[in-house]
Structure formats: structure tokens, C-alpha cells
Amino acid sequence: MCLGIPxxxxxxxxxxxxxxxxxxxxxxxxRLVDQLEVGDWVLVFHAVAREILTEERARQVTYxxxxxxxxxxxxTNLDHLFPDLAGxxxxxxxxLRKEVKRG
Numbered sequence: 703m704c705l706g707i708p709x710x711x712x713x714x715x716x717x718x719x720x721x722x723x724x725x726x727x728x729x730x731x732x733r734l735v736d737q738l739e740v741g742d743w744v745l746v747f748h749a750v751a752r753e754i755l756t757e758e759r760a761r762q763v764t765y766x767x768x769x770x771x772x773x774x775x776x777x778t779n780l781d782h783l784f785p786d787l788a789g790x791x792x793x794x795x796x797x798l799r800k801e802v803k804r805g
Contacts, residue, residue, distance in 0.1 A: 708760035
């Protein structure tokens, strides 16, 4: 299984960028994404930037990765890592709600 890691662009070098995220610094190939600027967030798989993220989306993915680490360590109280989901009933995404209404 491959997981994408949110990383923030620190410096740009041609078709690459030095990025930092989750405690590591890595030279990342940026040829698969649009023009980047220092400070942008990217989702990185195997040292290749695959998607540009908003800061909020990068935070959500980082929290989900922290939750995975915690769950693998046996922790069960993970609500603090999903503040957008904790304390509310699950909802279908908008595109699926439309399908349920049609069916």
C-alpha cells in the first residue's frame, strides 16, 4: 500500500523542490503538478508530487496519518484527529446524496 504524504515546498530547483513534512525533508519531482511556489503544499508519493493541496487539506491528511499511527499503536481515542467529523452523524458526499435521491 502506498500513502501520500503532505509536504510543504521549501525551495524550488527546476523540475524539483525541497519539501518538508512529517519530520522529514525530501527532494521531490514536481513535473506532474502545475507551477508551484515556496509555501505551497503537495501530496507526495515516492518522492513525486502528485497533487497540490490547500493548507486545510494538508492538515486533514496529516491528521489522518497521525490517526493511523495511533490506531496501529493501540490507541482508540482518535476524535481529536478528526475535528470535522467528531460529534456528528456521518453524511454521504453530495454526489452520492444525489444518487440516493434518484434511486
